Amino acid sequence: MQAYDGLVCEQWCDWRELGMQRLARRPLAPGQVRLAVHHAGVGFALKLFVAGQYQRKPPLPFVPGTEAAGVVIEVGQGVAHLAPGQRVAAALDWGAFAQEAVVSADTVYPLPEALPLRVAAALPITYGTAWAALEWRGQLQPGEVLLVHGASGALGMAAVQIGRAMGAVVIATASTEAKRAAALANGAHHALPADAQALPAAVKALTGGRGADVVFDPVSGDLFDASLRCTAPGGRLLCIGFASGRIAQVPANLLLVKNVAVIGFNYGLYLGWGLTDERRHHAVRVQALVARLFEAVAGGRMPVPLTEHFPFADWRTAVETTMERRSIGKVILDMQP
Numbered sequence: 001m002q003a004y005d006g007l008v009c010e011q012w013c014d015w016r017e018l019g020m021q022r023l024a025r026r027p028l029a030p031g032q033v034r035l036a037v038h039h040a041g042v043g044f045a046l047k048l049f050v051a052g053q054y055q056r057k058p059p060l061p062f063v064p065g066t067e068a069a070g071v072v073i074e075v076g077q078g079v080a081h082l083a084p085g086q087r088v089a090a091a092l093d094w095g096a097f098a099q100e101a102v103v104s105a106d107t108v109y110p111l112p113e114a115l116p117l118r119v120a121a122a123l124p125i126t127y128g129t130a131w132a133a134l135e136w137r138g139q140l141q142p143g144e145v146l147l148v149h150g151a152s153g154a155l156g157m158a159a160v161q162i163g164r165a166m167g168a169v170v171i172a173t174a175s176t177e178a179k180r181a182a183a184l185a186n187g188a189h190h191a192l193p194a195d196a197q198a199l200p201a202a203v204k205a206l207t208g209g210r211g212a213d214v215v216f217d218p219v220s221g222d223l224f225d226a227s228l229r230c231t232a233p234g235g236r237l238l239c240i241g242f243a244s245g246r247i248a249q250v251p252a253n254l255l256l257v258k259n260v261a262v263i264g265f266n267y268g269l270y271l272g273w274g275l276t277d278e279r280r281h282h283a284v285r286v287q288a289l290v291a292r293l294f295e296a297v298a299g300g301r302m303p304v305p306l307t308e309h310f311p312f313a314d315w316r317t318a319v320e321t322t323m324e325r326r327s328i329g330k331v332i333l334d335m336q337p
Contacts, residue, residue, distance in 0.1 A: 006098030012052035041067030065096025069120035142167030147212035152179030197221035200266035
């Protein structure tokens with residue numbers, strides 16, 4: 001296609017002010033890939049991204065969206081690991097909320113034949129974040145206890161599934177009975193209410209008084225505070241995000257007394273989204289991790305991601321579903337008619 005539909009941010013705004021436009025095809029530079037986007041992932045960061053409040057600010061106007069799955073249309077000079085017609089998933093700087101996208105080849109990943117395209121958009125960033133955080137920074141070991149907050153959301157659900165696949169005993173927290181049931185169905189051994197007051201006693205009751213070895217926390221706020229009280233000596237608390245809206249403060253005395261480490265994790269650093277673009281430096285390591293992730297799902301060693309799909313024309317409903325935390329798993333826009 002020479003022209004295609006895309007959702008455009010003309011100025012920093014509330015996400016509801018985004019508008020659909022007909023877009024002209026962009027030129028392809030060396031090291032880039034042109035994709036026909038079939039599916040795009042929707043995440044909480046969209047709200048900050050289009051308001052100009054995220055750590056990265058694209059040049060205006062731009063198409064938001066950072067997770068996509070589709071088919072390669074064309075490859076630029078110097079791209080050797082991809083070819084036209086290949087099914088892929090990709091992590092984008094921005095641009096996924098359009099029927100075509102131009103992407104750095106360093107963050108485009110071939111899909112195994114057994115991996116459905118309609119769920120693949122959930123994997124490169126959402127599942128990549130969870131896997132890299134637990135393995136690279138949390139150093140989760142088989143038999144350790146993993147506590148996952150926000151376990152029914154896209155990122156939390158990914159951590160539950162990956163933690164189980166890594167051999168951990170997984171304790172999930174979620175706000176409703178239905179969400180806790182979904183966490184149990186997807187690999188959690190135990191599921192607890194997201195009740196900060198009751199959490200330390202509940203976790204210690206499940207672990208013989210010891211607590212969790214690793215905490216995966218994309219929520220922060222009161223649950224972060226509670227996690228410090230139910231982390232085992234020598235435990236690691238992974239700070240992933242702030243979905244609660246409150247950035248928790250760390251009482252250093254608790255870290256000292258329990259030998260606990262609070263570890264920040266920003267997967268974007270490996271994708272070129274840091275203060276400097278380091279994607280080329282990390283590309284081989286990330287591509288190897290994503291390939292392992294794809295094979296784990298395609299080979300049945302991990303469940304297929306839970307996804308909730310909306311036609312591109314219903315993007316407002318899809319974003320509302322994400323922002324209001326009504327979904328279980330990942331919200332996906334189906335981009336092609």
